[in-house]
Amino acid sequence: MADKLRRHPWKVTSVGDEVDSICSRCKEETIHRVVAMVGENIHLVICTRCNSQHRYRPSLATMREKTPLPSKRQARIIKKLEKTKTSQSHTPLRDWLNLRETLAGENPSKYNPTENYREKQVLAHPSFGLGFVRRVVGASKIEVVFEHEVKILVMNRAKSGQE
Numbered sequence: 001m002a003d004k005l006r007r008h009p010w011k012v013t014s015v016g017d018e019v020d021s022i023c024s025r026c027k028e029e030t031i032h033r034v035v036a037m038v039g040e041n042i043h044l045v046i047c048t049r050c051n052s053q054h055r056y057r058p059s060l061a062t063m064r065e066k067t068p069l070p071s072k073r074q075a076r077i078i079k080k081l082e083k084t085k086t087s088q089s090h091t092p093l094r095d096w097l098n099l100r101e102t103l104a105g106e107n108p109s110k111y112n113p114t115e116n117y118r119e120k121q122v123l124a125h126p127s128f129g130l131g132f133v134r135r136v137v138g139a140s141k142i143e144v145v146f147e148h149e150v151k152i153l154v155m156n157r158a159k160s161g162q163e
């Protein structure tokens with residue numbers, strides 16, 4: 001039971017109790033008195049320092065306790081989202097800058113989907129510019145870091161007679 005209480009401190013709170021909450025007026029964590037509850041959750045609190053009433057924002061400690069670490073799957077999604085976000089920005093990708101620094105000596109060859117690429121190879125793409133193979137994805141795809149975006153490109157494509 002003691003264990004349960006420690007893990008769910010917000011569940012045993014009721015109106016009139018004192019809780020740590022972040023106060024938007026004091027701009028820090030202060031002691032608040034619970035004014036209203038919604039079910040088992042604290043809804044409204046009043047700051048005991050400045051007397052402002054606002055919605056409950058859990059203290060940092062509670063938030064950390066309440067929010068479990070993201071699962072591997074969530075972490076992957078977050079990473080993906082972050083990647084999409086960066087790839088839309090106009091500043092060069094950090095990865096790209098790093099790779100450019102490390103692989104500066106290599107001569108970029110023109111990207112050719114029928115060619116075989118390996119990790120850390122440098123290529124020049126007609127529309128995306130200078131790219132670095134960050135990862136080989138299976139037998140026919142590569143993940144390439146360009147200045148502003150990460151792209152999955154085809155490799156080892158069978159040469160058609162028309163080329």
Ligand SMILES: [Zn+2]
Pocket residue numbers: 023024025026027030047048049050051052
């Ligand atoms: Zn306050």
